[in-house]
Amino acid sequence: MSDSDNMIFHVDETSDLPIWAQLRNRIAFLIRTGHFAAGSQLPSVRSLAATASINYNTVTKAYRDLELSGLIVSVRGRGMFVQKNICPENEELEAADALFENCLQQYRSCGMSYKNIRDHLVEIIDKSESEVKAAEEERQQYGAA
Numbered sequence: 001m002s003d004s005d006n007m008i009f010h011v012d013e014t015s016d017l018p019i020w021a022q023l024r025n026r027i028a029f030l031i032r033t034g035h036f037a038a039g040s041q042l043p044s045v046r047s048l049a050a051t052a053s054i055n056y057n058t059v060t061k062a063y064r065d066l067e068l069s070g071l072i073v074s075v076r077g078r079g080m081f082v083q084k085n086i087c088p089e090n091e092e093l094e095a096a097d098a099l100f101e102n103c104l105q106q107y108r109s110c111g112m113s114y115k116n117i118r119d120h121l122v123e124i125i126d127k128s129e130s131e132v133k134a135a136e137e138e139r140q141q142y143g144a145a
Contacts, residue, residue: 008043009052015108019054023062025101031071031082032098042072042080 009026011019030036042048045063049056063080066072072080107117 008048009054011052011054012105012109014111015105016114020058020061020065023048023052023054023059024065027062027066028069028071029098029101032094036082038082038084040082041078042082044079 008030009023012022015022017025027036027042036042042063043051045056045059048054049059052059063072063074067074067080071083073083074080104117107120112120
């Protein structure tokens with residue numbers, strides 16, 4: 001495993017998510033953003049458990065969930081590989097979801113609760129809606145002149 005692979009996952013002690021779910025989300029993010037290309041081999045369960053200092057069974061559970069969701073495939077005796085034919089129809093949405101999950105982790109690392117994050121995001125959405133509405137009204141005024 002290269003030095004870049006050593007940085008795949010670090011446990012977020014402040015997260016409400018179980019460690020296996022944190023790992024699953026991180027690997028899904030790395031797959032969706034292209035860090036792990038289609039067909040590429042993932043780190044072995046044992047090596048990932050050792051480098052992330054987490055239990056072997058935790059990594060196994062995360063990998064199993066990723067396999068059930070269709071993102072990775074197990075090849076007996078060879079390891080885990082990124083699925084070659086991931087559904088492209090949801091690719092943009094999945095990429096956006098992966099970015100959002102990363103943003104959630106960043107908000108959580110700033111000490112925000114999920115309620116604080118939700119309230120903050122509602123403010124951002126409301127502001128964006130207001131700006132779009134104002135721009136539309138301005139555009140209509142130009143058409144009336």
